[in-house]
Amino acid sequence: MVDTGIGDYFISDAEDDLLDDEALASPVVVPIHTPVPAPVPARAPMAAPDAAPPAPVLSAPAPVQQSASVNMAPAQSQPVVATQQQDVARRSTREEQLAAALDRLMQEDPDIQAAALVSLDGFTMASALPEGMQPDRVGAMSAAILGLGERAAAELGRGHLSQVFIQGDSGYVLLMSVGERAVLTAMADANAKLGLVLYDMRAVADDIAGILG
Secondary structure, X not given: OEEOOXXXXXXXXXXXXXXXXXXXXXXXXXXXXXXXXXXXXXXXXXXXXXXXXXXXXXXXXXXXXXXXXXXXXXXXXXXXXXHHHHHXXXXXXXXXXXXXXXXXXXXXXXXXXXXXXXXXXXXXXXXXXXXOOOHHHHXXXXXXXXXXXXXXXXXXOOOOOOEEEEEEOOEEEEEEEEOOOEEEEEEEEOOOOHHHHHHHHHHHXXXXXXXXX
């Protein structure tokens, strides 16, 4: 029985079965109300990520160009080297000439037992000394004696110093100026003839002055 709202209505079993078959054949579609999503606000376009830095490009180093001054260095050094070699050769030759002058002095006057050429600051430039006598000490004492003699001559009004001689029990020490650059020192025997010794020393001193220029 079905309630139709206007009275009761009886359905037979056959009709009931027919209705059931139709209900199964035609299912009831129940509408589903899907909610409409709210509009999404537009976003600003995202900035593209920073691009990776480009890989460094390796290149062969450019050849270094030598300047003209570098190329000229060897040419400029050649005159310097040549000048140094000339100075060494000149100095060696001068030392040989000074040594030869002292040897000549001792050969010409047997009374002279030793001789040395000393600069005004006490440097021994050449020497012919017996064994055991140190050239440096001879040079230092000669320069000191000459300096003291020059000061004494000047303060006592004796003019420019020419020579100094010291007499001891065993002989003489004689000093003679060689221009304005050196002093010639000689040691003579106690029985030496001073006049002849001084004469020979003056001749050699003039030769040495020419060598020193």
